[in-house]
Amino acid sequence: MRYRNIPLLIAAAWGLSGCDNSVPRQSMVLEGKTMGTVWRVTLADVDATRKAALQQAIQQQLDADDQTLSTWKPDSVLSRFNRYQGTAPQPVSADMADIVTEALRIGAKTAGAMDITVGPLVNLWGFGPTRAPAHIPTDAEIAAARAQTGLQHLHVIQAAEGQWLQKDLPGLYVDLSTMGEGYATDHLARLMEREGINNYLVSVGGAVLSRGQNAQGQRWRVAIQKPTDSENAVQARVDLQGHGISTSGSYRNYYELDGKRLSHIIDPATGRPIEHKLVSATVIATTALEADGWDTGLMVLGTEKAKTLALQQHLAVYLISKEGDKFVSWMSPQFSAFLIDDKEK
Structure with missing residues (x-):
């Protein structure tokens, strides 16, 4: 990531x-x-x-968090979800479900301005794991990438037996980099508390x-x-x-x-x-x-x-x-x- x-x-x-x-x-x-x-x-x-x-x-x-959220690591939890080209719910950890739930909540409050499904556009413009483009993307390229985005296509399923992420658009690509630093920072705070450290x-x-x-x-x-x-x-x-x-x-x-x-x-x-x-x-x-x-x-x-x-x-x-x-x-x-x-x- x-x-x-x-x-x-x-x-x-x-x-x-x-x-x-x-x-x-x-x-x-x-x-x-x-x-x-x-x-x-x-x-x-x-x-x-x-x-x-x-x-x-x-x-x-932090290495574990990166292994969960990274779009740069092909074997991360998120990368595997992004590669999946189906619509069946995919099992994830409670932490992953929580970060996506929070992202969807804030996304709705901002009328979609904060959109974690914007990954295809991030990649198109060269800010993801792909290289920067050799030219400004064309209107057609941008439209094609936008067609693969939308918070309405991503769902979190929470039940007593576990948590799942589901996409109803097979090509949906989730990018959690907009919230990854906060996610990891909160994890560090919880680690300090578990270690009995109160001043940090x-x-x-x-x-x-x-x-x-x-x-x-x-x-x-x-x-x-x-x-x-x-x-x-x-x-x-x-x-x-x-x-x-x-x-x-x-x-x-x-x-x-x-x-x-x-x-x-x-x-x-x-x-x-x-x-x-x-x-x-x-x-x-x-x-x-x-x-x-x-x-x-x-x-x-x-x-x-x-x-x-x-x-x-x-x-x-x-x-x-x-x-x-x-x-x-x-x-x-x-x-x-x-x-x-x-x-x-």
């Missing part, structure tokens, strides 16, 4: 005034690679002798989730990067308060073809990469999976539609649009509760 190859969030911990830092505490940082991006786990109050075992457990968990900040690519406090006894905070690939500057800072956060941006994963800069984010309605002024969407939610699903849908919709939907759904959203040479930000009332005043020490 290959996602955004450069994280759009900077996981860090800034001080909160009034905190007592007199008692030194241990901090541990673990990191590695997965799903075409990077993962990072920061822990507080964990014995240093556990580092090697935790590193191995984390990598094993975990991230996979552009998805982050935290619990407890950092090594200074302060709440975890995250910085949202300025939406440009020419610098690594901070646009805003937030106090996660134990929530998940995810950012989707159109400015880091792209290529140029026939003189045009093409974003990896595909609009299911047009079958083409987005071209509007919205360049970054950040969402804070209870889970990283939910945040990761919403941020992509909002990016597809564009600034004004994203604002309207964020207000309707009471989402904690931070949008950055490019107006000429300037970046213009907007946040929902729910997001403002997490924002840190730049003047705060």
Whole structure:
């Protein structure tokens, strides 16, 4: 599986005034690679002798997630489902059923803007496991790929004896990369809990989730990067308060073809990469999976539609649009509760 190859969030911990830092505490940082991006786990109050075992457990968990969701691995669970050219229900794990159920829910809320069946279009434009095309796809090629998409063709069946995915369009190709980072981040959080670790900040690519406090006894905070690939500057800072956060941006994963800069984010309605002024969407939610699903849908919709939907759904959203040479930000009332005043020490 290959996602955004450069994280759009900077996981860090800034001080909160009034905190007592007199008692030194241990901090541990673990990191590695997965799903075409990077993962990072920061822990507080964990014995240093556990580092090697935790590193191995984390990598094993993420490798298992990749083996489930990857469209790059031909033997993954998802790849096998995509190759299946029938309509009979196919057995899957509870986790796989959950991620698809959440994707279908958010897809419906965004009127199809967040569409995990957009895989044929992702591949057509060269952002999947296939190579980039030698030319801009023709209208006929786009129409043919769009004919193989549609959330209405994908179903989740849940019963006491198990879970199944079913497609009523044999050629349907599911791409879960829009939610994979959030899915894996939530798994890391559950792994920490199973290990008896209560103070952690975990991230996979552009998805982050935290619990407890950092090594200074302060709440975890995250910085949202300025939406440009020419610098690594901070646009805003937030106090996660134990929530998940995810950012989707159109400015880091792209290529140029026939003189045009093409974003990896595909609009299911047009079958083409987005071209509007919205360049970054950040969402804070209870889970990283939910945040990761919403941020992509909002990016597809564009600034004004994203604002309207964020207000309707009471989402904690931070949008950055490019107006000429300037970046213009907007946040929902729910997001403002997490924002840190730049003047705060």
